Amino acid sequence: MANIYKLDILSPEGSVFSGNVKQATFPTMSGLITILAGHTALVTNLSQGDIEVEPETGEKRNITISGGFLEVSENMVSVVADFAVRSEDINDELILKAKQYADEQRKKKENVNSEMAERELQKAIMALKVLEHNKLKRKSKGVKY
Amino acid sequence: MAENLQQVKKRIRTSNSIAQITKAMEMIAASKIKKAQSAVEKNKPFADRVKFIVQKILAENTDLALNSSFVGISKNADRKLVYVISSDKGLCGGLLANIYKQVAATVTKDDYVVTIGKKAQNFCIKNGYNVKASFHMGSSFPQYESIFPMLKIMNNLYEAKEISSVEVIYTNFKNRLVQEPVTKVLSPVERDENFVNKGDHVFEPSSKEVLDKLIPYYFEASFYNMLMNAYASEQAARMSAMSNANENAKEISASLTIIYNKSRQEKITNEILDLANGQIH
CATH class of the missing domain: 2.60.15.10 (F0F1 ATP synthase delta/epsilon subunit, N-terminal)
Structure with missing residues (x-):
């Protein structure tokens, strides 16, 4: 053939x-x-x-x-x-957070509590992002077999 | 003597539980490596294809590369951007120390640094490097989506003409026993001199436009590959470190047990001696 x-x-x-x-x-x-x-x-x-x-x-x-x-x-x-959904604003927000995080770390190295809180915040943002992404993916990935 | 016996018993218990914990950590790391290896395997055809097409375009258009900002030499500034990929947690042998050595050897205080992993962040901030941003490595396998914000920083800096090249310091996963710290140039994209070009391709709409669209994929694929390597290395290093710790804990426990038995026997012998002496007198 x-x-x-x-x-x-x-x-x-x-x-x-x-x-x-x-x-x-x-x-x-x-x-x-x-x-x-x-x-x-x-x-x-x-x-x-x-x-x-x-x-x-x-x-x-x-x-x-x-x-x-x-x-x-x-x-x-x-x-x-490419199946990924690149949302510009989510990216920007994450970059901002990462920058802020680095700054804060520089300012108060020994403050463990704030670090923990920041980490939790990061986790939450990440989870939110993944959730959002999956939602979009499911919507756009209407695969018909 | 009785007090001593109690103490030895306590120490035996401690080393036994250390052996247990390290064993568990070793097994966790082992299962994570398996997952990482299969993910690397799955990603390979994609990454190879992207690299192949990029090299193909470069091979067929020898003049093109030099105009594009990401390809070839474009010295916007002398400064470079360095991504340092480490882990969030310690207990992984010499892996982190090796990364630190690489950082100290290649990064100048003028360069921009983006750290991935808490350990690199702590090190770079403590040593006064110009840390632009820091991300977490996480203890689970890195998602493809997680690299977009990391690479966006590079794009932004390129657009602002602040950097001339991008390097990545990470640990390359050779196999479960060997991991080596490496510094790789992510950008500018280099021509592969060994690339064999088979047949001419038609590029639509044009090779330049295809390349411009393709370059982000190239960076993503390369960077994700490095991130996966770093993750696999971390787990492998932790596995061998924990395996060693487990061995040591077991050894200590064994030698303590011998000490315990000996001193117990000594105690019994002494008591019998006391009894025997008492009867005579």
Whole structure:
């Protein structure tokens, strides 16, 4: 069978999809593109959206990504996918906290109580962030199998 | 003599419980390493792919790299940013001392420092380094999301043209017995001279735009890899340190037991002697 190719969708946490496919459609910056076997070598950015995969066997499936890169070479297609939700304001808040924390530490090195409190605060912020992220992920990751 | 016996017994009990605690800590560290190793394994294809595409773009566009602020040489200032990755807790052998040595050898008081882990924070503040921010390492496996705020600092400083390069000091995980402190250059991105470029690729919309988008991924992937390495090293170092402590505690307990038995026997012998002497008189 010449009309299939190998597709790998990779994320930092591991492989999301790996196997032979007939075709797949990717959301790029300039619109959707469908890659069939024997496509010319290509590297491009992916935008937020669904990757529509049609495997060799089995049903079609959609994988939602929040961005990434597509690389096509010799019947091998790999996607470096990004599922993370980068919220700018959460980042900024965390940086601010880290900076404040460092400053405070510098000022009062021996005050154990404040340090403990700060640590708790950090933990709480982190937990909040993870919670928020998971919520968004669940919402955006409406994977249909 | 009786008092002494009690004391020895107490010490035996103490060393036994130390042996128990260290054993438990060793086992916890061992299970954490397993988890860390599988996470490193899972992350590897992603990181390799990102590095591959970056090197590919650099190989196909020899002129491009020098314009981009993150790639090639762009001396905005002489100052550099150094990330120091350590642990939150001690009890991990020579790991922290080695990190401190690296810091003292590579970081000047002028450089910006971002610490990850409480131990690095304490050390850097105490020694008067220019600590920009400090993050916690945490005792569980670092999340991918946790590196975004860390790297944002680097981006901000680059945009403000305050730094010329970024280095990371962390402990590289070779295997469960060997971990070595290393200083790696995160930015500027270096060309891999050994990279073999197979076939020309079409870049859409353009290689520069792809590279600009890709570079953050490159930093994230590299940095996350270092963070994972540091975490795995910490656990491995703690495991071997605790294993040693456990051995020592057991040894002490054994030698104390011998002392205890000997002195008890001595006491009994003395009592019998007293009794025998008493009968004669």
